[in-house]
Amino acid sequence: MDRSATIYLETFGCQMNVLDSQLVESQLRGLGYRFIDDWRAADVVLYNTCSVRDHAEHKVYSRIGEVGQHKRRNEDTVLGVVGCMAEREGAAMLARYPQIDLLCGPGELDKLPLLIDNMLRTDLARRTRRRRENVALQGNTHRRSGTLAAAEDRLEMVDLARSFSPDEHHGSAYVRITRGCNKFCSYCVVPQTRGAEVHRPPDTIVDECRQLVEAGVVEITLLGQTVNHYHFDDTAAVSVDGVRQPQVGGSAIRSPNLPGTSFAELLARIHDEVPDLQRLRFVTSFPRDFGDDILETIRTRPRICRYLHLPVQSASNRILRLMNRGYTVEQYEDLLVRIRRTLPDAEIASDLICGFPSETEEDHAATRDLLRRSGFKNCFIFKYSPRPGTSAHEKMEDDVPEAVKRRRNNELLEIQNGVSRAIHERYVGRTVPVFVESVSRRAEKSRNTADPSVTVGWESAQSTTQMCGRTGGDLIVMFDGEPGQIGSIVDVQIEQAAPLALFGQLAGAPVVP
Ligand code: SAH
Ligand code: SF4
Ligand code: F3S
Numbered sequence: 001m002d003r004s005a006t007i008y009l010e011t012f013g014c015q016m017n018v019l020d021s022q023l024v025e026s027q028l029r030g031l032g033y034r035f036i037d038d039w040r041a042a043d044v045v046l047y048n049t050c051s052v053r054d055h056a057e058h059k060v061y062s063r064i065g066e067v068g069q070h071k072r073r074n075e076d077t078v079l080g081v082v083g084c085m086a087e088r089e090g091a092a093m094l095a096r097y098p099q100i101d102l103l104c105g106p107g108e109l110d111k112l113p114l115l116i117d118n119m120l121r122t123d124l125a126r127r128t129r130r131r132r133e134n135v136a137l138q139g140n141t142h143r144r145s146g147t148l149a150a151a152e153d154r155l156e157m158v159d160l161a162r163s164f165s166p167d168e169h170h171g172s173a174y175v176r177i178t179r180g181c182n183k184f185c186s187y188c189v190v191p192q193t194r195g196a197e198v199h200r201p202p203d204t205i206v207d208e209c210r211q212l213v214e215a216g217v218v219e220i221t222l223l224g225q226t227v228n229h230y231h232f233d234d235t236a237a238v239s240v241d242g243v244r245q246p247q248v249g250g251s252a253i254r255s256p257n258l259p260g261t262s263f264a265e266l267l268a269r270i271h272d273e274v275p276d277l278q279r280l281r282f283v284t285s286f287p288r289d290f291g292d293d294i295l296e297t298i299r300t301r302p303r304i305c306r307y308l309h310l311p312v313q314s315a316s317n318r319i320l321r322l323m324n325r326g327y328t329v330e331q332y333e334d335l336l337v338r339i340r341r342t343l344p345d346a347e348i349a350s351d352l353i354c355g356f357p358s359e360t361e362e363d364h365a366a367t368r369d370l371l372r373r374s375g376f377k378n379c380f381i382f383k384y385s386p387r388p389g390t391s392a393h394e395k396m397e398d399d400v401p402e403a404v405k406r407r408r409n410n411e412l413l414e415i416q417n418g419v420s421r422a423i424h425e426r427y428v429g430r431t432v433p434v435f436v437e438s439v440s441r442r443a444e445k446s447r448n449t450a451d452p453s454v455t456v457g458w459e460s461a462q463s464t465t466q467m468c469g470r471t472g473g474d475l476i477v478m479f480d481g482e483p484g485q486i487g488s489i490v491d492v493q494i495e496q497a498a499p500l501a502l503f504g505q506l507a508g509a510p511v512v513p
Contacts, residue, residue, distance in 0.1 A: 005043040005044060007034070008036055008038070010046070014050065015221070016225070045067055052084070052189060064079070064100065068097065078116070080102040087105030088388075090105075109155065171216065172221070176224070178226070178229065178230050181226060185323050202269060206273050218488065219280075222270075232261045263294060279472060309348075313352060315370035317330075347377040355408055357400070359408075364411075368411060382409075427497065436485040439466070440478050466481075476500065492506060
C-alpha cells in the first residue's frame with residue numbers, strides 16, 4: 001500500500017460535487033496521500049464528474065482521452081472516474097475506455113480510499129505480470145426506501161468525518177442537509193445519479209455548522225438538490241448507538257403541520273444556535289415547496305442571506321407539465337410576489353432550459369416575457385440536452401433544431417443581461433458588506449502572465465489587488481483590496497455596475513467576522 005502516492009483531483013458539476021471532492025480530498029490527505037496540481041506528474045488522476053448535460057460529459061471524455069495517451073508511456077498511472085458519470089454509465093464506460101482503472105458513483109464515495117489503495121497495491125502485482133483489474137462501483141440505482149435502510153447509510157460517514165481544519169476552508173463552507181432527489185423532472189439525470197432523497201438529522205447538521213464556525217468559517221451554504229424540501233421526522237428517527245440516522249424522504253408537498261423538523265425550523269435552529277455564524281445561505285430551492293414559513297423565518301433572522309435560487313425552467317405551462325415540474329407559471333409568479341412582499345431586499349436567481357422537446361416560438365415568447373418582468377439578478381440559461389435514461393429522452397423527440405436552441409438561448413441571455421445590469425445599477429452609491437472570496441481572475445491572470453495589456457481592475461491600482469466577493473444577495477463585487485481579506489466580510493462602496501458584477505472601493509476598515 002503506497003500512501004506517499006500523489007493524487008490529481010479535478011471537479012466538474014454542481015456544488016454537491018465540489019463538497020464531495022473536498023470531503024474525499026481531506027479523507028485521502030488524512031491517509032497520507034499528497035494532492036498536486038499537475039496531472040501528468042500524479043500517480044492517481046481522479047475526475048469527479050457531472051452528467052447533467054452532454055457538454056459536461058464531453059469535457060471529461062476529452063480528459064480521459066488525454067490520460068489514455070499519457071498512459072501509453074506511463075502505464076502505472078491510475079485513472080479514476082468518480083461522481084455522476086460513473087453512476088450513469090457504469091461498467092459500459094470501462095468497456096469503451098480501457099484506460100479507466102476505477103469507477104466510483106457518488107453513492108459509494110466512502111469506499112474510494114480503499115479502492116485507490118487496492119489499485120496501487122495491485123499495481124505492484126501487475127509488475128509481477130498479473131493484470132490490474134478494473135473496478136466499477138455504483139450504488140444509487142437502487143432507490144432504497146424506509147428509515148432502516150438509511151440507518152445503514154455508510155455515506156453519512158463521509159460527511160461526518162469531515163475535517164474542520166482552518167487550512168481547508170477560506171471562511172466559507174458547504175454543509176449537506178439532503179442527498180439525492182425525488183422529483184424526477186423529465187429531463188434530469190440527478191434522481192438516477194444521486195439516488196433517492198435522504199435527509200440528515202438536524203442535530204448533526206447544527207453540530208457540523210457549529211464546529212465549522214468554531215474553526216473560523218464565516219459563511220455556510222446548505223446544500224440539497226431541492227434544499228427546501230428538507231424534512232426530518234424526529235419521532236420516527238432510528239438511532240444507532242443513540243445517534244440519529246439519516247432518513248429517506250417522501251414526495252409529499254411540505255406542510256408546516258407535518259411532525260418533525262421542517263426546512264424553516266432547521267434554518268431557525270442554525271441561525272439561533274450558531275450565533276457567531278455571519279452568513280447562512282442555501283441552494284437550490286424548489287419553487288413548489290417554498291412555503292411562507294420559510295420566508296417568515298428569513299425575515300426575522302438577519303444573518304440568513306436574502307438570496308434565493310429558484311429555477312423556473314420555462315414560462316409555458318404546457319412545457320412545465322411536460323417537464324414534470326409540478327407547478328404552473330402562475331404559482332411561480334405568486335411565489336415571487338410573496339417573496340417581494342416579505343423580503344423586499346431579496347435577490348432571486350433562476351435557471352431556464354430552452355429548446356425543450358416541442359417548445360414553440362409562442363412558448364419561448366412566454367419565457368422571454370417572464371424574464372423581462374421577473375427581475376432575476378441572474379439566470380443560468382441552458383439548451384436542452386437529452387439525457388439517456390430520463391423520461392424526456394425515452395418519450396419525446398429532441399425536435400428543436402440546434403440552431404433554434406442557440407438563437408433562443410442568445411435571446412434569453414440578452415434580455416437577462418439587461419435585467420441584471422438594471423438590478424446592479426440600483427446598488428451604485430450604496431455601501432454593502434461583501435464576503436471576500438478570492439483574488440479576481442483578471443488580477444490573477446495579470447500576475448501570472450505579467451502581461452501589461454491585462455490591467456488590474458477597471459481603475460488600475462498598483463499597490464492593491466483586484467479582489468472578488470459577494471453581497472448577502474449573492475451579487476458579485478470586484479474591488480481593490482488585498483489577499484489577506486479573503487474569508488472576511490468588508491464594506492465596499494459601489495461605484496459602477498455591469499451585467500455580471502459590481503465594482504467599488506473599500507469603505508473603511510475590514511469588519512472583523
Ligand atoms: N436541483 C436543481 C437543479 C439541478 S441541475 C433544481 O431542480 O433546480 C441544474 C440545472 O441544470 C437545472 O436547473 C436545469 O436548468 C439544468 N438542466 C438539468 N438537466 C438538463 C438537461 N437535460 N438539459 C439542459 N439543462 C438541464
Ligand atoms: Fe433534477 Fe428536478 Fe431534481 Fe432538480 S428537482 S435535481 S431538476 S429532478
Ligand atoms: Fe451534475 Fe451530478 Fe451535480 S449530474 S449537477 S454533478 S448532481
